[in-house]
Amino acid sequence: MNADRGLVVVLEDERAIAEMERLYLQQAGFGVHVATDGHAGLADIRRLSPVVVLVDIGLPGLDGLEVVRRLRADGDWVPVVFVTAHDGEVDRIVGLELGADDYVTKPFSPRELVARVKGLVRRSAAPAAATVRRAGRIELDEGTRRVRADGEPVELTTTEFDLLAHLLSRPGQVFTREQLLSAVWGMADYSGTRTVDVHIAQLRAKLGHPDPIRTVRGVGYAIEDTA
Structure with a gap:
């Protein structure tokens, strides 16, 4: 085959x-x-x-x-x-x-x-793009799939990178867990929204302080466009 x-x-x-x-x-x-x-x-x-x-x-x-x-x-x-x-x-x-x-x-x-x-x-394996997204102290290069926080490189998994990229696509906008699960994981079964919370927690740990991700209780997450 x-x-x-x-x-x-x-x-x-x-x-x-x-x-x-x-x-x-x-x-x-x-x-x-x-x-x-x-x-x-x-x-x-x-x-x-x-x-x-x-x-x-x-x-x-x-x-x-x-x-x-x-x-x-x-x-x-x-x-x-x-x-x-x-x-x-x-x-x-x-x-x-x-x-x-x-x-x-x-x-x-x-x-x-x-x-x-x-x-x-x-x-x-997504084709390289020239887009560089920034929000405050976070910079994400979609072409090289590299991320920096305060100028220092941050190692992310494929899923962590894609989750951060989606949040950075609209800084300040609140995405629901269901929207993130659909956009990043391609899943329509929303029983797995706990997966989103776990990955958000890991992103926060890797990106360091001050925390660039805002939690909107009962709704979802947004990334702040502040230093």
Whole structure:
């Protein structure tokens, strides 16, 4: 099958889940490489340079959280989707703090998983533009996908970058969680708006003080055009 969408590395030790992910991703036009433990998976990611990585948190040898921690420590910001059997918010937040772009909880819809992978690939491979957006001490270059705060570089995941870019598209405007979920994640199922809150929290932590993002209680978020 023609894998014209690029290679996805799947780190999953449950054979049935790994094969389901392989099947659906291949049908969508992706090449797929499966690793069943963390050490092998980390080596494969470094060797193969995939477009997206699907990481099960509960991997043998080296768990999924540590795999991503080591990737980010190496400066590798390949888009990552955590796949977890745990439904607790703590697992989700910890995963996103490590630099994951998204997560799905088992059991999950394979079609939804493929849609999220497609969205990540589309955003990370978007054609370069010359637009530079600024608000106060924040500068975002859409062409190079680089961000600076107070002149210092800020490392963001693909999803964090796209969320910030959308907020910066209209400084001062309040976007609802549903609007952000639709624009950044391409999702029409608004039951996942907690995902927006988690990513906003991570953006705030990375952009530092003074906090450039304003929360409008019960509505959503805006970025302030002030120094």
